[in-house]
Amino acid sequence: MPNSDNPSFQTEKASERLQRHADEISVRLTERGAVPNFPEPDDRTLRSFSLGEVAEILGVSGSYLRQLSIDGLGTTPETGTAGRRSYTLRQINELRAYLARTRRKEALKFCPRRREGEKLQIISVGGSASTTTSLYLAQGLALQGYRVLAIDLDPDGSLSKMFGYDYPGICFPDRYVSMYGALRYDDDRSSMSSVIRRTHFHGLDLVPGNCELEIFERESTKRFHSEDLRIADASIKMVSALKEVEANYDVVVIRCGGGIFLTAGAYGAATGVLRTVRPEWPEIMSMRISLSFLSHFVSLMEEAGMSVNHHFTKYLVTRHNPRDFSQQEAVAFLRKSLGHGLLTATVWESDAIRDAEVKKRSLYELVAGAVGRSAYEQAMETLNSTNAEVMDIIYEVWGRPPMYVMRASRIAGKASS
Template sequence: MRANQQQIEPAESSATKISRQSQLLSAQLQSIRERLYEPEAAKTLKTFTSREVATLLGIAESTLRQMSLDGESAIPDRQDNGRRIYTLSQVNQIREHLARKRPSEALEFFPRRRDGEKLQVITVANFKGGSAKTTTTVHLAHYLAIQGLRVLAIDLDPQASLSAMFGYQPEFDVDENETVYAAIRYDDRRRPVQEVIRKTYFAGIDLIPANLELMEYEHETPQAIAEGYGRGDGIFFRRLSAVISEVEADYDVVLIDAPPQLGYLTLGALCAATALLITIHPAMIDVASMNQFLAMMSDLMGVIEERGGTLSHDFIRYVITRHNPNDGPQVNVVTLLRSLFKEDVLAPAVVETTAIASAGLEKKSLYELSRGSVGRDTLSRALESADSVNREILLHIKDVWGR
């Protein structure tokens, strides 16, 4: 054997290689984050101009100005140029003030649910990637909060994209037993759901974040069923609904970003829901995938009902996302869906736009973008599209409330 013959290194196993690459990427992401944000920095919500606030409240800008001069309700800050700016918390204070001052219009100014009106739990679902499930959830959450509603967003997806949109990076900001898994797990480490709810920078929105530990629920549930967790609120498909009921009084709407597969977590989200939003990108391959999703969901719902589960939703709507109205095949798909599902397809669609892509890169929704970040016309068209979709969903919520 030659002395200078190189010793052959043992091949790196796939598990070791993937683990090493994960650690490299995680360290790089943290480095990028520290360069972009100061160590203690947190996301903040933009302020609103007098004109924007007046439009939101449906009052004249002169009325808002006079309220400020008279010292009524919230007093805005002033920019160097003298313009008044309001935080969303201040906008909500003005809503409350106007609701008291004009009781006949109270529900228009301050649309929070009243006694006797049912908490709306909306699950956003699909297991096809690219259907804009998380984007739909975060835009709806932001829109509802801007309208004055109290929203609890539950990230049920172990990939935690929704959490990241609210400024929480799962591997750094969400520790063990700090997801909804902590409230629905089967052992003695279970925690009250109130302990895992976090306030966010966005006034009116609280969040239960996610990370990979949610997968533990998928692994543990079969064993739990075998051990007798099969009755009452203890059964897997009622556990999420039970913990939501513990904080029912604190919110008007709960939004659940479901995982992209039909596991135990998704089934729990379907059973907890009072309404379903199914996102769909109007391409034939996506529609075919959604068809499989619907068939599997139907079968599993049947099994749940046989086990005593009740699946009754106030509304089920399909949300057309990333729609290009100038794309002939997409238009044909949308026409097909509307002919089959009628009014169950939301009338407006979310158009495909660079504004949403640009916002996503900054982990923001369209409602957080400043006017200078993308072209004014581009942002206006994108906001008009998102507003139309979210406004129709809010109308469905109000209809359930008997408004």
């Protein structure tokens, strides 16, 4: 029976009582040191890269890197059996800085970070395989020397889990771990920097996703219906939060989730949109519906006086089986419908990519032997080709000549020969 002896029982709402109990337990757990400020990710490190891999990443010859090492220039690689040299990503970036200083005419090639006057690129990724696409784009950019922030707007934290951050159904009162902390409507909003976590990729940070994001959706829905909240307000808050850390990054990759307001916020804040689609007719129909849905919300933002300017809107075919006739027809249909909006490269259906996901890793983190060399090389070729197109688009926005597609084609040619 209810405890009627408690004088506050008659006036306290059930929701208030439950929250009070949660807060009291949280305080006492913190006093006992049982609740850390933020949970730590699982213990993982990024593998080292062979001299040959580093030569391909930097676009120089292996003999040149070997001579730099012998002369003690740039950075000191790790030396394994038979004198094999390998480099951490941090050492690769140290090499970038050295080469940019000593080969000034090629400084952009080695150090592609944005220069003064070049705008932070915010890329919203949505659609089927958006987690995989966001993961490989963010990590690929980091491997090429960009400073990257990945934002997971999925309440299930699908992208976060790939980086070792897993908060299954957990919220942390007063210690928010997701974008909710930086977007919330009250005066207790967290700073953007407080929700950013480091990853095991040097130069790549993450804002994890968890169930807190559902709170933002509920609050936004309630305010939209009862307090005349404009759909643009979520985007304004997203833009404001990102401005706090704008100087620290070159590219932001946002993995859009299922929430209406969070997705609208991501698309409103974006400078570019990357929409993925599987080359299957039901998927294409689903994408058409979602595009109309997003168009409606963008129009509401524009009506509210917010300028939504995307430098590019591109579409990427994923899980593509080029031997499937029906998929060939679907890809041809998309090219005819979207023209240059559809990226030339497609990401092929790949056992290697699936095997890596089972291990909660990307192919960039694994060596070829972990998933089969042939499948590994084929998958990496399609992933790198896709990333090369996106990076050239970023270069175009920044007013630079394209570089990455040409380099990726050259590397693919070497591999196939």
